[in-house]
Amino acid sequence: MVRNLLDQAETAKVRPDGVTIRNIMVAYVPTRGYNVQQKGCVSSSIDWLTFFEEALSMAVQSHTAQAQTSTDRIEKKVVFRAPRSRVWRAITTAEEFGTWFRMKLEGAFAEGKAIRGRITHPGYEHLTVEMLVERIEPERYFSYRWHPYAIDPAVDYSSEPTTLVEFTLEEAEGGTAVTIVESGFDRIPPARRAEAFRMNDQGWTGQVKNLERYVA
DSSP, X not given: OHHXXXXXXXXXXXXXXXXXXXXXXXXXXXXXXXXXXXXXXEOOSOOHHHHHHHHHHHHHXXXXXXXXXXXXXXXXXXXXXXXXXXXXXXHHSHHHHHHHHTXXXXXXXXXXXXXXXXXXXXXXXXXXXXXXXXXXXXTTEEEEEEOTTOOOTTSOOTTSOOEEEEEEEEEETTEEEEEEEEEOGGGSOHHHHHHHHHHHHHHHHHHHHHHHHHHO
8 A cells, every 4th residue: 555655755954054854755645636746945844744644544545445335335326217115116016116226025114024025037047036125215215135146046145145136225306316336245255245346336237227127
């Protein structure tokens, strides 16, 4: 990380007249894009140590936030040209959810209850999905947990951590704004984590389009 910030540390020389000469080169500071070079300049009042510490701190924060966003969390935002009640019903009524999501669910969504269903999408009909509903706040928020991209019938995924899927609805001009978030991929076993993230990211892109057509 430090090498990304500093190409050359500060060096100093003292001239015969007592004036300090400093050689400073900053190659790159990611969060600000600094490209500062000062060679042979007379020492100024700038606190370079503080500058470097702040730059390093910001770079670490930026790197951490970027890593969390890119590996642990999928987020899709869309405005549907449909009333909020219509979108809510499509998301939280098990039969309607299954229609656009392409699965046949057994039972109804209820807080704290598990619900199972069989995928109806061509090529995946042999797969069964289990969802554990976490929270339902009428016409605002719906969430459940499941095992992401658990497509190998020979593998028992029950001991693995689950990801959390959240739907948040808000009023928007001309329709309903929906934010879909799936998080917790960093807890998935490393051997299949990247593929699960990639496939579910692509999957939610497609499901957003399915939902959009369904509520239109």
